Amino acid sequence: MTLVEEGKVIGKMELELFGSLSTKSMEGVMEEEKKFVALLRERGYKYEDPIYSLGFFSSTHLPYIRITQRGIYDVKKKTVLFPAIMR
Structure with a gap:
């Protein structure tokens, strides 16, 4: 999943396995998701x-x-x- 603003990638969550699973540790995925959600919330996702x-x-x-x-x-x-x- 990728968040793009004004043509630039500003956030992403890589889901390398079938586009729905990550090869990262659970802690790594949780941290990446937290950052991704924070970026969305800053842009009005409620x-x-x-x-x-x-x-x-x-x-x-x-x-x-x-x-x-x-x-x-x-x-x-x-x-x-x-x-x-x-x-």
Whole structure:
């Protein structure tokens, strides 16, 4: 996961194994997550758990608009509103 501001990477959590697991120790992951969340909070993220939120942004079993590999997807209408690659 990467946080980019004005075109520059300002924070990241590397999940090297299948994009969902880290090879770091649990303590290392916890420290990295704490820094990542602090950066988000400084920028106005107000919800409890941003990592948990990311999982729901793409969950197409939930209604309304979701972010998928195909693009921005309207679950109820079963249509891609904005393709991932717009030409």
